[in-house]
Amino acid sequence: MNIGILGLGTVGGGVVNVLNNNKKTIERRTGSEINIAHAAVKNINDETICSTKNILLTEDAFEVVNNPNIDVILELIGGIDLPKKLIEAAIRNGKHVITANKALIANHGNELLDLAKENNTNLLFEASVAGGVPILKSIEQGLGANKIELVAGIINGTGNFILTEMRDKGRSFHDVLKEAQDLGYAESDPTYDVEGIDAAHKLAILSSMAFGCKLEFDNVSTIGISEIEGEDVSYAGDLGYYIKHLGIAKKINDEIEMRVHPTLIPKTTLLANVDGVMNAVLVNGNAVGTTLYYGAGAGSDATASAVIADLLDIMNGTVNNDILGWKELKEFTNKNNNSIESIFYLRFVTSNESDVLDGISSTLKNHNISIESVIQKKIDGMNTHVAVITSKSRTSDITEAVNNIKEHDFVKGVVKIIHVETLN
């Protein structure tokens, strides 16, 4: 099996290293040799993290996808436009393609999978979600007997690192973000990580696998973690919750909801205890019940582990055809965000008057929302914080109620609305 690698950076270099280090183990599993024949790099004079011995190097990635001796292309460049053109060319040349590129799959997966189907090749992307954790294969094969009802994951390591540090050390969002950038966890432009776009890409992929529907990245409702303040982390803790940045996809009847947002989850759940840069995905199936998959969501060798798992499936002929073009896609309606039912955490900054809680609770009651628990705390001579856990309510009711509460004179600016999930 001759493979061509586009990109010998963190992931591509990791793939070469793991293939070299674990050569015997991998060949035992495939019964045949893997030959890294051709690789494209940005600058042929740059150092790589892997050996390039016996690999033909080029700066023109199209040379690799057009090389007639190559059977499988590993696209590990990143970005969208160039890798899309390269993958299309590779597929048209009859080659199997493996990619770790979640942005590309989330945005153009439908057309690329159709193209692969037409050309009778495989397009695989296990490494695009949760790094080394074999979550897509687990959903497709291990849980294939189930109607999946819920997928909920910590699928962005940078965001989870920031929230973990904020909780454990009482640090501010901006302080931890800067450290994450210095450590190389976060990009210099951290938008994709902290505004939830990276998690939304991954959720779109998880959701299409779990429910057997087309990729619909544009329908993921996305809120990042940049608005989370130390006070919220602290009040959540007092109320029995940790704040995690979750991607959640739920199927209720024939409606699907997909949302990425900060979420209060009970401290006692396993997902609440997934800390630092680690990833975990909870999958709830109607036969198996709740399952959870945990591991490194990024990193050179961990991501390489998932890329090579796809390669082994191609070599062993164990690619589930269902991934290739979904035999019979289901039609689902995307649930209108306003109609989503959820428990909510609300926080208000109010004046110190004595009837504040009364005003809040009576307004909530007018919208059929009750208060399950509450923390009221005088901050100084001027300000009180009121943090509330609501009953399960329609999002539109919560929005209206909060707007009405804002009209009270006692409300002084900051109002937070954060989802609460019990994950039952």
Add this chain to the structure above:
Amino acid sequence: MNIGILGLGTVGGGVVNVLNNNKKTIERRTGSEINIAHAAVKNINDETICSTKNILLTEDAFEVVNNPNIDVILELIGGIDLPKKLIEAAIRNGKHVITANKALIANHGNELLDLAKENNTNLLFEASVAGGVPILKSIEQGLGANKIELVAGIINGTGNFILTEMRDKGRSFHDVLKEAQDLGYAESDPTYDVEGIDAAHKLAILSSMAFGCKLEFDNVSTIGISEIEGEDVSYAGDLGYYIKHLGIAKKINDEIEMRVHPTLIPKTTLLANVDGVMNAVLVNGNAVGTTLYYGAGAGSDATASAVIADLLDIMNGTVNNDILGWKELKEFTNKNNNSIESIFYLRFVTSNESDVLDGISSTLKNHNISIESVIQKKIDGMNTHVAVITSKSRTSDITEAVNNIKEHDFVKGVVKIIHVETLN
């Protein structure tokens, strides 16, 4: 695809129910229909938990395995001798076989897999370990790029339920065991669960999958939980640990150690927080790092989920050939238990003399064992408890040291030796 089911009890009945309830979802994944054609039951007049409409029922299981129209046999009877004969007959008849029978695979898997290989059929057993959790497929396929270094799992739900209740409610082992029997979690003869034999069956299977070696159930060193006392649970807690009943398989160079025993693990690890009847398996690969897989280890529909996952692999042609006969089995030496290195928890009941701790620590020191942390607690006018966490030491050194300590006059009977694992 015509299937025959041996046994329509908890698991067999669950398979029929899940196949009926999720018919459309499953057919979307396979592209073809599944027909439950023939089933064997103990007594044809007994009620079953599933519909038997359109299923030909018999009390002679050999009728099913000899039915020429059947493509796949699901062996869901339990026991060893009868199912072994039935599976051998089915394989010789050219049928694929799926079983949930861990005792049978652990004891006779090598010869049955050889027979399947000779007859060019598949013998699959995902449901034999950790119920609905797709752990075998994850090791074989999702982590196929890795040299696996460690597998550590909570793989007996009954044992985990007992230990969780003892910890959370301060109940005694015998009290909880009786409740587990009343609830139907534990058999009336609980030996397999509480003495670790069931976990040892599963560990032997996990280990052969992880390391690519033959099944060696006889080489699993096994200690149950029946000797765990409330005091140990409590001191472990004070020292920062929970006691879990783990199956652990480690590969160090070309040696393998397989052991099932109560284990102190740090409270902060995910595995320590897997409670009640739930199962979880931690897998450490040299590329992916630490991963964890969690879910229901038993139950009708959850176990059925794993049985049907194997059926889907057969129907989709996605059976990893590596499972069928292991292309090239590695030779490993089984590590002598005495040479295993581990941290240990030791508990002594001593008299109330003042030099007790001195006597213990100096004897340990003579065997190059140091004390990492200690709890000394006067129980009454006569007795003191001393609980110690040791440095990492050879098992033989610990055994000798403890034997020497026992010779001191201050030691009064009970001495506990329990493994500690940091799972790093």
